[in-house]
Amino acid sequence: MNLFTDIRSLVIESLDTMVSDGTLPAGLDLRNVAVEPPRDAAHGDMATNAAMVLAKAAKTKPRDIADALAAKLVADDRITSAEVAGPGFLNLRLAGSIWRNVPKSVLSAGLDFGRSDMGQGLKVNVEYVSANPTGPLHVGHTRGAVFGDALASLLDFAGYDVTREYYINDGGGQVDVLARSVYLRYLEAHGQEVAFPDGTYPGDYLIETGKALKDKVGDAYVDQPEEIWLQDVRVFSTDAMMELIRADLKSLGVVMDNFYSEKSLYGTGRIESAISELDTKGLIYEGVLEPPKGKKPVDWEPREQTLFKSTEHGDDVDRPVKKSDGAWTYFAPDIAYHYDKIERGFDLLIDVLGADHGGYVKRMKAAVSALSDGRVPLDIKLTQLVKLFKDGAEFKMSKRAGTFVTLRDVVDLVGADVTRFVMLTRKNDASLDFDFSKVLEQSKDNPVFYVQYANARICSTLRKAGDENIAMDDATLANADLSQLADDAQIAVAKKLAEWPRLVEIAARTHEPHRVAFYLYDLASDLHGLYHLGKSNDNLRFVNTSSQSATHANLALARAVSIVISSGLGILGVKPAQEMR
Known part of the structure; x- marks a missing residue:
């Protein structure tokens, strides 16, 4: 059930009737006609922009269209009033019975309430985390992991066929640095004194890896030249780090569908194939780029390189794919990787990257556009970035990692559920302050507590009702006399529940899972407000000892809230609390 979709369908039907009777001309584009909540709830339950978006094409004044449309809409039993506002917006009020029946719809659908077929089964690849396999995940990776995982769940809920993917950056020189660092820990495990040169990884997390290498090969690599051990230690170290990363992700509740190795692109013809595909489209050429902005001419050495005409697909400058010495640039394997995604038949690609990848956006979009012909x-x-605090002071670095706070540090301190929810309390492109003390506060100012407490409060009420032998299973509550829900506060909760299907589709369409967290906070606030009103008004008490019918109606509303909270938290990867401790 999506009331906003239902009323929009009614608006479209009314507009079609207006075309049939000659009030409007034929051939109007109705795609931008919307029905949404008004900016001010005092103006009505819903508003439509139909008259505003059609006026120019219809060559008719917006208010004239709005007046005629209003007359059509009020003929429907669901619409009690349709009032024209301003230049031609139309504010609608719905019959109270429409809102009172929302809990029944929620109870009947259960956790599937709000699930959408908007995605129509389109195949989506969501790539996220994709950290270099050189150590444990840090707090920046944590935010990307939570965002990507929640987005994948949201798209799945909205009807897409989603693949969660991790791109293992194991093709570059940083993995050689890892191997050399592990080798030093290996020598250390043999009792040697070692020093970590600048550029190596001194974190304690490699101690066990060095010991494991010793257990595997004994002293075979001790004091041997690099060419003897580098490749073997590289593979061993990468595997060990990926095992560590998988464990870190699992602690956060993140499970990938696929791990894709960058190294698999080299020596297999895949990079060559992707570049060849661009070449057949006339997008590869030999040339010399202009010096970068800020470079003085004396600092610039013009070199002929193999270039991709990315400017033909929206980029600012063309991009090199092969260096003057014949080696591939870092961009070339990225092109090949995304070409592989296209070849695997995905209809939509989403990359979740850190803030330091801003310069990567236009070039990669250009490559995908070119390779897929814009399809x-x-x-x-x-x-x-995430800024960490504890008791108002900046949180210190992790000794285990050597240089940063790890994902596991965060999860161990506050738990996976709190970590995930808090990471989604800001839009992805806004910086986030994470205070370990505040996220554990039991107050309205802590959104994760406030939402979890709402669900726990409902669960506690249902348990008490059961103790008093009040039937409170979903089937019984779905058949409650919902006409008992007459107070404005009760209707407000029902209206908020009705927004959930629309919110899911908007959040999925815009790729913004933080909208779910915001919605859950607002829903919890309405629930808490209703609960407190019940302390002074028996009719609003969830359990009304003087009226079984009122109790069933109130419990139906509360249970519907619990279902939607549980559903929303499920999308965010958070377990709903049954009780607060």
């Missing part, structure tokens, strides 16, 4: 859209979501 496959690529959306790149950048997650901004």
Whole structure:
């Protein structure tokens, strides 16, 4: 059930009737006609922009269209009034019975309430985290992991066929640095004194990896030249780090469908194939780029390189794919990787990257546009930095990691559920302050507590009702006399529940899972407000000892809230609390 979709269908039907009777001309584009909540709830339950968006094409004044449309809409039993406002917006009020029946719809659908077929089964690849396999995940990766995972769940809920993917950056020189760092820990495990040169990884997390290498090969690599051990230690170290990363992700509740190795692109012809595909489209050439902005001519050495005409697909400058010495640039394997995604048949690609990848966006979008002939859209979501605090002071670095706070540090301190919810309390492109003390506060100012407490409060009420032998299973509550829900506060909760299907589709369409967290906070606020009103008004008490019918209606409303909270938290990857401790 999506009331906003239902009323929009009514608006479209009314407009079609107006075309049939000659009030409007034929051939109007109705795609931008919307029905949504008004900016001010005092103006009505819903508003439509139909008259505003059609006036120019219809060559008719907006208010004239709005007046005629209002007359059509009020003929429907669901609409009690349709009032024209301003230049031609139309504010609608719905019959109270429409709102009172919302809890029944929620109870009947259960956790599937709000689930949409908007995605129509389109195949979506959501790539996120994709950290270099050189150590444990840090707090910046945590935000990307939570955002990407919640987005994938949201798209699945909205009817897309989603693949969660991790791109293992194991093709570059940083993995050689890892191997050399592990080798030093390996020598250390043999009792040698070692020093970590600048550029290596000194974190304690490699101690166990060095010991494991010793257990595997004994002293075979001790004091041997690099060419003897580098490749073997590289593979061993990468595997060990990926095992660590998988464990970190699992602690956060993140499970990938696919891990894709960058290294698999080299020596297999895949990079060559992708570049060849661009070449057949006339987009590869030999040339010399202009010096970068800010470079003085004396600092610039012009070199002929193999370039991709990315400017023909929206980029600012053309991009090199092969260096003057014949080696591939970092961009080339990225092109090949995304070409592989296209070849795997995905209809939509989403990359979740850190804030430092801003310069990557236009070039990668250009490559995907060129490779797919514009058929496959690529959306790149950048997650901004997370600033860590404890008791108002900046949180210190992790000794285990050596240089940063790890994902596991955060989860161990506050738990996966709190971590995930808090990471979604800001839009992905806004910086986020994460205060370990505040996120554990039991107050309205802590959104994760406030939402969880709402669900726990409902669960506690239902348990008490059961103790008093009040039937409170979903089937019984779905058949409650919902005409008992007459107070404005009760209707307000029902209206908020009715927004959930629309919110799901908007959040999925815009790729913004933080909207779910915001919605849940608002729903919890309405629930808490209703609960407190019940302390002074028996009719609003969830359990009204003087009226079984009122109790069933109130419990139906409360249980519907619990279902939607549980559903929303499920999308965010958070377990709903049954009780607060």
